[in-house]
Structures are given as C-alpha cells and as structure tokens.
Amino acid sequence: MAGASMKDIKLRIKSVQSTMQITKAMELVASSKLRRAKERAESTRPYFATLRQALEDIAQSNTDFSSPFVQPGEVGRACYVVIAGDRGLAGGYNNNLFKAVWEHMDGQDAAQRPCVLPIGKKAVELCQRRGMESLSDAYASVEALSLRDCFSIAKLLCEKFRQGAFDALYVGYTKFVSMLSQQPDVAKVLPIRHERQPSQKAQSLIEYEPGAAAVYNAIVPEYVGGVLWGAVAESLASELGARRTAMDAASKNAGEMIEDLSLKYNRARQGAITQEITEIVAGAEA
Amino acid sequence: MTFHLQIVTPDGGFYDGEAEKLIVRAKGGDVCILPRHAPYVTALGIGEATVVLPGDQRRRAACAGGMLSVTGEDVRLVATTFEWAEDIDKARAQKAEEKARRKIQDARDNVELEMAKAKLYRALTRQKAAQ
Numbered sequence: 207m208a209g210a211s212m213k214d215i216k217l218r219i220k221s222v223q224s225t226m227q228i229t230k231a232m233e234l235v236a237s238s239k240l241r242r243a244k245e246r247a248e249s250t251r252p253y254f255a256t257l258r259q260a261l262e263d264i265a266q267s268n269t270d271f272s273s274p275f276v277q278p279g280e281v282g283r284a285c286y287v288v289i290a291g292d293r294g295l296a297g298g299y300n301n302n303l304f305k306a307v308w309e310h311m312d313g314q315d316a317a318q319r320p321c322v323l324p325i326g327k328k329a330v331e332l333c334q335r336r337g338m339e340s341l342s343d344a345y346a347s348v349e350a351l352s353l354r355d356c357f358s359i360a361k362l363l364c365e366k367f368r369q370g371a372f373d374a375l376y377v378g379y380t381k382f383v384s385m386l387s388q389q390p391d392v393a394k395v396l397p398i399r400h401e402r403q404p405s406q407k408a409q410s411l412i413e414y415e416p417g418a419a420a421v422y423n424a425i426v427p428e429y430v431g432g433v434l435w436g437a438v439a440e441s442l443a444s445e446l447g448a449r450r451t452a453m454d455a456a457s458k459n460a461g462e463m464i465e466d467l468s469l470k471y472n473r474a475r476q477g478a479i480t481q482e483i484t485e486i487v488a489g490a491e492a
Numbered sequence: 493m494t495f496h497l498q499i500v501t502p503d504g505g506f507y508d509g510e511a512e513k514l515i516v517r518a519k520g521g522d523v524c525i526l527p528r529h530a531p532y533v534t535a536l537g538i539g540e541a542t543v544v545l546p547g548d549q550r551r552r553a554a555c556a557g558g559m560l561s562v563t564g565e566d567v568r569l570v571a572t573t574f575e576w577a578e579d580i581d582k583a584r585a586q587k588a589e590e591k592a593r594r595k596i597q598d599a600r601d602n603v604e605l606e607m608a609k610a611k612l613y614r615a616l617t618r619q620k621a622a623q
Contacts, residue, residue: 421533
C-alpha cells in the first residue's frame with residue numbers, strides 16, 4: 207500500500223510543479239506587459255480629458271445650437287460597447303465586467319433589447335451565446351486593436367446613432383485603479399449631457415469655424431474614438447493586472463500544495479521503511 | 493509675447509509650454525493663432541503644422557484630425573495624429589504613398605477610393621513636413 211501511494215504522491219507533485227511553472231511564466235509575461243500597458247493607459251488620459259472639456263465647453267456656451275449628439279432621442283434603445291479580454295486565466299476580470307454590464311442593462315427600462323459591440327474574444331463569444339444583436343464581431347482581439355480600429359468603430363457607432371438605430375451609447379470597461387485593484391465600470395458616451403449651470407460666470411463668446419454644429423458633429427466621432435481608445439487601454443492594463451494577481455495566487459497555492467504533498471510523501475516513505483525494519487526484525491527473531 | 497500651448501494626442505502629450513505662434517491646417521484652410529486670440533474652436537484637417545517657440549525657434553510637424561480650441565490664454569491642439577518633422581520616418585511615408593497610389597487604382601467603390609485618397613494625402617503631408 208505504501209509503495210503505490212508513494213508513487214501517486216510523486217506523480218501529483220510533478221503535475222503540480224508543471225502547473226506552477228506555467229502560472230509563474232504567465233505571471234512574468236503579464237507583469238512585463240503590464241508596465242507598458244499602464245504607461246499607455248496613463249498617456250491617453252490627458253487627450254481624453256481635453257477633448258471632453260472642449261465638447262462640454264461648446265455645449266454649454268451655446269444656447270441656440272442643436273446637434274443629434276446632444277439630444278436624447280426617443281428610440282428607447284441602448285448600445286453597449288463591451289470591452290473584455292481575449293483569454294481567461296485572469297481571475298474574475300471577465301466575469302466581473304460582464305456582471306456589471308448585465309446589471310446596468312437590467313437597470314434600464316428601455317423599450318427594446320439593447321444591442322452590443324463586443325471587443326475581445328471573450329466578449330464576442332459571450333454575446334453570441336446570449337443571442338444578443340451585435341453590430342460587428344470583427345474586433346475579437348483587444349491586444350491587436352489599433353487606434354485606427356477605434357476610429358472606425360467610432361465612425362460606425364456615430365453613423366448608427368445618427369440613423370436612430372439606438373439613442374444611448376455606453377461603454378463597459380474595466381478601470382485601472384492600481385496594480386492590485388481594477389474596477390468594472392459602465393460609462394455613458396452618447397448623448398453628451400450638458401447641464402447648464404446658471405451659477406457659472408458669464409461664458410465668453412466662442413467663435414466656431416465653420417459653425418458650432420458643424421464643428422461639433424465633426425469632433426464627436428473623434429471624441430467617441432478617443433473614449434474607446436482610452437477605455438481599451440485601461441481595460442488592457444486591468445486585464446494584465448488581474449492576470450498577474452491571479453497567477454501570483456495560483457503560484458502561491460501550487461507552492462503550498464507541493465509543500466503539503468512533500469510532507470505526505472516523506473511520511474509515506476518513512477512508514478514504508480519502518481514497516482520493512484519491523485518485518486526484518488520479526489523474521490530474525492523467528 | 494507668448495501663449496500657453498498644449499498639444500495632446502491619444503498616444504500622449506507632445507508639448508505643454510509657451511509658444512509665440514501656431515499655424516495649423518483647419519478644415520477650411522490654414523489658420524494662425526497668435527497671443528490674445530479671441531476664443532475660437534475649429535475642426536482640423538490634414539496638413540502641416542508649425543509651432544514658433546519663444547526665441548524664434550520653429551518646429552514643424554505633420555498633423556491630422558482632431559480639433560483646435562482657443563479659450564482665453566490657453567490653446568489646445570487635440571490631434572488624432574501629430575508627429576514632429578524630425579520624428580517622421582521618411583522611408584515609411586514613401587512606402588505608404590506608393591501603397592496608397594496603388595490602392596487608388598485598384599479601388600472598387602467610392603468608399604475605398606476616398607479612404608485611399610485620404611491615405612495618400614496623409615503620406616504626402618508627412619513627406620512634405622519631413623523635408
């Protein structure tokens with residue numbers, strides 16, 4: 207009995223060790239990629255903030271201006287851009303995001319079922335499984351998504367928005383709070399809110415060329431593209447952060463398991479030796 | 493006299509500091525911003541940009557898409573792409589030009605043609621700015 211169980215334990219240790227090697231390697235890969243992704247996420251923030259500020263300034267200082275992008279429509283349908291990862295093994299990264307998005311969808315009392323634009327393999331797969339209407343399944347890789355892709359997505363979304371396919375655009379992504387903490391979030395992109403604040407000091411008159419509405423309509427697709435690009439950068443950094451944490455925990459667990467199994471193995475070995483000695487002694491006495 | 497100029501792109505900030513003059517290609521043509529310009533907003537086209545820094549130091553760049561906003565003493569150039577002339581890879585721009593020219597000939601519909609034309613224009617602008 208002792209021999210067989212010793213062999214079993216040894217096999218187990220070997221398999222845990224090889225798993226640990228994989229999780230360690232994945233952790234290293236994730237942390238080296240994470241640094242770059244984090245820098246990228248941080249470098250997009252000023253662009254995005256400036257663009258948003260400028261749009262709000264225009265919307266606020268103008269009283270007699272109408273753009274399809276500021277008025278809430280009457281279609282009663284929302285569109286979600288869902289940015290998830292390409293693969294799993296990142297702890298609860300994908301699941302947490304989907305949960306946040308579904309909760310947000312359920313919280314809306316929209317007249318029609320929302321449509322989605324999934325980004326990332328996991329998001330594309332899940333939306334297909336759920337049978338949601340998808341605007342495009344072409345963006346199945348977050349890591350390979352370029353700035354140009356973001357702008358073409360934005361163009362597509364703005365066109366659909368103007369045609370009235372949906373009247374609200376949300377983006378579901380994961381905010382990169384720190385190396386250890388990532389927060390799933392659903393942010394509203396369109397229509398752009400503009401709450402007029404009467405208490406503010408008188409706005410200076412801004413000159414628009416060729417016209418306020420024209421400028422606005424030219425800039426909004428850029429803005430949506432910028433938002434997507436920023437959200438993708440944040441999500442990517444979050445995914446790598448989540449994967450690093452998950453893999454770190456997995457490696458630690460594997461280490462603990464190996465320790466535990468080694469102890470069991472040594473005990474079994476000792477038991478076998480003791481038994482042998484007892485048998486020899488008993489034989490000699492006879 | 494100078495104004496505060498901020499140039500940002502999705503890839504990060506490019507410039508944040510004082511400038512004497514800024515010339516960019518807007519949708520309707522070139523515009524020049526000098527200190528104490530009236531509040532002004534416009535969408536950008538594809539073209540060369542020139543920034544004159546204090547001390548009459550000129551820097552040229554290729555700039556495409558985005559917007560220019562002037563509010564009080566702050567000038568923000570929010571570009572989709574922005575490259576200083578010295579950072580432009582001339583060989584790559586030339587290749588892009590050839591590729592775009594081929595695409596124009598092979599274009600099957602108007603959308604493809606327009607896209608190829610825009611590509612060609614960008615490539616030419618970059619080459620011009622790099623000279």
